[in-house]
Amino acid sequence: MAADLGSEVLLLLRVAMTDNEPGERERAVLYRVAQRLQHDTSEEVDELVAAACSFGAEIGPIPTRLLLQSAGTVRGLALAHLVGEIAASDVDLAPRRARLMARVADILDINPDDLVMPTPQ
Numbered sequence: 029m030a031a032d033l034g035s036e037v038l039l040l041l042r043v044a045m046t047d048n049e050p051g052e053r054e055r056a057v058l059y060r061v062a063q064r065l066q067h068d069t070s071e072e073v074d075e076l077v078a079a080a081c082s083f084g085a086e087i088g089p090i091p092t093r094l095l096l097q098s099a100g101t102v103r104g105l106a107l108a109h110l111v112g113e114i115a116a117s118d119v120d121l122a123p124r125r126a127r128l129m130a131r132v133a134d135i136l137d138i139n140p141d142d143l144v145m146p147t148p149q
Contacts, residue, residue, distance in 0.1 A: 034065040036103075037110050038080040040096055044111065044131045047089040050081050057120050064114065093135050104136035108143050 038058055045054045058080060062073040083092070097104065108129070115121035115128050133140040 033107075033110075034062070035076060035079070036096070036099070036107055037065065037114070038062060038076055039083060039092065040107050040132060040135065041111055041114070042080045043089060043092050043096070043135055044128055049085055053120065055081065057118065060118065061114055093137075096135060097137050101138060104138050105142060108132045108136060108138065112143065 038061060041061060042050060042054070042058060045057065050058065055077060058077045059073060062076045087095075096107070099107075111132050112125070112129055115125040121128060129143050130140055133143055
């Protein structure tokens with residue numbers, strides 16, 4: 029996966045999980061996701077997670093939403109679908125996938141009906 033797309037997915041997931049400073053559980057999820065996005069070293073994963081956490085905290089939730097929305101609907105849908113796939117396969121996110129995807133749609137200002145995804149089997 030392209031580095032910028034992976035960073036955007038992490039930032040979107042970070043904002044979707046919490047508007048506040050991510051706690052230990054959210055950081056653990058972000059770390060797992062960063063590893064899954066094929067980042068090779070634990071140092072690189074640590075840097076990506078730290079960047080996603082600090083970026084959202086430094087500029088706040090509304091500017092972060094505007095930044096994510098600025099990529100456009102097509103990019104937003106692609107990001108949302110990636111987050112949905114990740115959520116479906118993650119032990120902590122899968123149980124709250126529907127709520128997470130509703131939040132993703134709100135953050136990206138896209139129609140939630142466009143995010144209908146098959147139920148994992």
